Amino acid sequence: MGIAGDIIIIFVAAMIGSWFANLLRQPLIIGYIAAGIIIGPHTGIIAIQNTHDIEMLAEIGVALLLFGLGLEFSFRELKPVRHIALLGTPLQLFLVGGFGYLLGRYFGFEWQEAVWLGAMISVSSTMVILKTLMSQGLMGTLSSRVMIGVLIIQDLAIVPMMIILPLLNNPQESGLLIAMSIVKIFIFFAIMFLLGRKIIPWMLKQVVRLNNREFFILTITAIGLGVGYATYLFGLSFALGAFVAGMVLNESDYGHQALSEIVPLRDVFSLLFFTSVGMLFDPQVLINQSAIILKLLGFIIIGKALIFFGIARLFKYHNIIPLALGLGMFQIGEFSFVLANVAISASSISQELYSIILSLAVITMFLTPMISSSTAPVYRLWRRHFKKEAVQTIYLPAEGLNGHIIIAGGGRLGSYLAQVMQKLGFTFVIIEQDYRRVEEAKAAGFPIIFGDAAQELVLNAAEPQNARLVLITVPNIIASTQIIRHLKQVNPKLHMIVRANDNSQVELLSEEGVFEIVQPEFEATLEFTRQTLLHLRYSLPYIHQFTDELRSLQNALIYREELAEIRTLNHLWQWSDHLDIEWVEVKSGNPIAGSKLRDSNVRVKSGAMIVAILRNNELIPNPEADFLLAEGDFLALMGRPEQLSRYREVCLPDS
Numbered sequence: 001m002g003i004a005g006d007i008i009i010i011f012v013a014a015m016i017g018s019w020f021a022n023l024l025r026q027p028l029i030i031g032y033i034a035a036g037i038i039i040g041p042h043t044g045i046i047a048i049q050n051t052h053d054i055e056m057l058a059e060i061g062v063a064l065l066l067f068g069l070g071l072e073f074s075f076r077e078l079k080p081v082r083h084i085a086l087l088g089t090p091l092q093l094f095l096v097g098g099f100g101y102l103l104g105r106y107f108g109f110e111w112q113e114a115v116w117l118g119a120m121i122s123v124s125s126t127m128v129i130l131k132t133l134m135s136q137g138l139m140g141t142l143s144s145r146v147m148i149g150v151l152i153i154q155d156l157a158i159v160p161m162m163i164i165l166p167l168l169n170n171p172q173e174s175g176l177l178i179a180m181s182i183v184k185i186f187i188f189f190a191i192m193f194l195l196g197r198k199i200i201p202w203m204l205k206q207v208v209r210l211n212n213r214e215f216f217i218l219t220i221t222a223i224g225l226g227v228g229y230a231t232y233l234f235g236l237s238f239a240l241g242a243f244v245a246g247m248v249l250n251e252s253d254y255g256h257q258a259l260s261e262i263v264p265l266r267d268v269f270s271l272l273f274f275t276s277v278g279m280l281f282d283p284q285v286l287i288n289q290s291a292i293i294l295k296l297l298g299f300i301i302i303g304k305a306l307i308f309f310g311i312a313r314l315f316k317y318h319n320i321i322p323l324a325l326g327l328g329m330f331q332i333g334e335f336s337f338v339l340a341n342v343a344i345s346a347s348s349i350s351q352e353l354y355s356i357i358l359s360l361a362v363i364t365m366f367l368t369p370m371i372s373s374s375t376a377p378v379y380r381l382w383r384r385h386f387k388k389e390a391v392q393t394i395y396l397p398a399e400g401l402n403g404h405i406i407i408a409g410g411g412r413l414g415s416y417l418a419q420v421m422q423k424l425g426f427t428f429v430i431i432e433q434d435y436r437r438v439e440e441a442k443a444a445g446f447p448i449i450f451g452d453a454a455q456e457l458v459l460n461a462a463e464p465q466n467a468r469l470v471l472i473t474v475p476n477i478i479a480s481t482q483i484i485r486h487l488k489q490v491n492p493k494l495h496m497i498v499r500a501n502d503n504s505q506v507e508l509l510s511e512e513g514v515f516e517i518v519q520p521e522f523e524a525t526l527e528f529t530r531q532t533l534l535h536l537r538y539s540l541p542y543i544h545q546f547t548d549e550l551r552s553l554q555n556a557l558i559y560r561e562e563l564a565e566i567r568t569l570n571h572l573w574q575w576s577d578h579l580d581i582e583w584v585e586v587k588s589g590n591p592i593a594g595s596k597l598r599d600s601n602v603r604v605k606s607g608a609m610i611v612a613i614l615r616n617n618e619l620i621p622n623p624e625a626d627f628l629l630a631e632g633d634f635l636a637l638m639g640r641p642e643q644l645s646r647y648r649e650v651c652l653p654d655s
Helices: 003-023 028-039 051-072 075-106 111-122 126-135 142-169 171-209 213-233 238-250 255-279 283-288 290-314 321-328 335-345 351-372 375-385 412-424 435-444 456-460 477-490 503-511 520-535 540-558 560-576 602-606 641-650
Strands: 392-394 405-408 428-432 448-450 469-472 495-499 580-585 609-615 618-621 634-639
Touching: 003 028, 003 051, 003 255, 028 255, 028 351, 051 142, 051 213, 051 238, 051 255, 051 335, 075 111, 075 142, 075 290, 111 142, 111 335, 111 351, 126 142, 126 321, 126 351, 142 238, 142 321, 142 335, 171 213, 171 238, 213 238, 213 255, 238 255, 255 335, 283 290, 283 351, 290 321, 290 351, 321 351, 321 375, 335 351, 392 435, 405 412, 412 428, 412 435, 428 435, 435 448, 456 477, 469 477, 477 495, 477 503, 520 540, 580 641, 602 609, 602 641, 634 641
Parallel strands: 405 428, 405 469, 428 448, 469 495
Antiparallel strands: 392 448, 580 634, 609 618, 609 634
């Protein structure tokens, strides 16, 4: 079948490899690379016949990766961490690149190869770090925002690296070539500025009017790859054109839709790229060069960790953030494979160095989740042996905290609770680690502690020994259990109300001895049920009974030992269903208007009773028989549902 058979083999192998990577909780790209190694020419297991053609297709994967990066790029995301992202990242790239160059020369590589080595180890893995942050429940924290800001600038730096580094093959002419490339880039950006401001938005507007999703996908793919190919014909990088096309589309009204549509296509061609990377890997090199690889691995992990730690401290980030960067961003990233592919295509590095870099990248990616998870224990050990850093507090009372409420988590739920506590006049303090949430709370004037509530140092700053109540609203169950355990050590009698996302989390919290648990999604379900039944004109007591039965069943699933008590409560609610209260208005033309209450014959005609009257915003409970009814009165009728229905039909047909 030729190349079609090769593609089928690649997809099947990648599926198996990604399945094993998923079992090991690793990024799928490691599975793709492993699949490429197995089906590559160096193993002899399943040989791909058209390797060169697959590599040509893989170039589309590189272009689509950078096209997607351009679609995702936003300067707004850099604003909270703009200083370390825009100034610290170039410094980090220079320091790590220089460190890599020294390592390359130390291990005997030529100076050009040493420069490539420094460039390839200078970037970290966006895919691996994002997956690790999500699995650890750390997305949205200040440390995660710093990491993402640095990663964005690192990924952007790949584009000039791909242009400049291949010119090192001709150092005598490199200055002229770089100058010519810069002129071409300026011309290209000027053309793209015109296209981006006028032509591309107009074109997309016409496409969207057709309301044809397939044509929209085709158009954005053609724009991304077409601009990339035009850039290639212009003498610049194919990937650079795709990246700029993505940035142009991102500024249009259709950027988010374009990204969502291009992601599946990008992932398919990225699979081809990462598999082709693995096909170039020679396992024999790993065996022969194991000593060098292990030494380089140690140097890179320690060196990058120390450089990231120092950069974070230089830009005045303290507490756990420098450690989080050092222990989370030490790996070699997926865009290093892009650089390695460019280098091997330009004959800038040897096959031996290519295989070494590939080995180092895969190993460091594999180690990332394990080393990153050690951040909290290492930080606790650090605090025991070194001077403790002060926790940042905002608007805390000068006289200290006593009899206050602690809100652990200042997200949407926590901020709403803070507003309620403020209106009710209670003393409270929020603990939040997301920089954006802290700024919002600061603008609202809420007392807040900046940090992770799961850290003892931060939690102790809220003085839990003097608190009257703790509201734990963080969605991460691991963080919640850490907070609960520390609070029980500090103040065993302290009451806690804890958020849970599902029944399994409720069971975990119950094992920790917490029984005041709120499930936001379940409460939202109950409210949707109430609103639905109200719209369908069910009586209020029936709605209360029905929703309380749902709550009782939910509790019965969790607290089975209290099932008998729950059944008793259900029986009480069933009896309450026999009575109902409903408000009706006496409108113009109603025959009871102007008559006395005794003459209205409400009880005789329907069996219901008027127990209260609302007139001019004044409530008149248990009105006398001589009370004169008037237009505009609201009558509170009490009775069984069928009695109220009969009253509406006979006495108030216009109500």
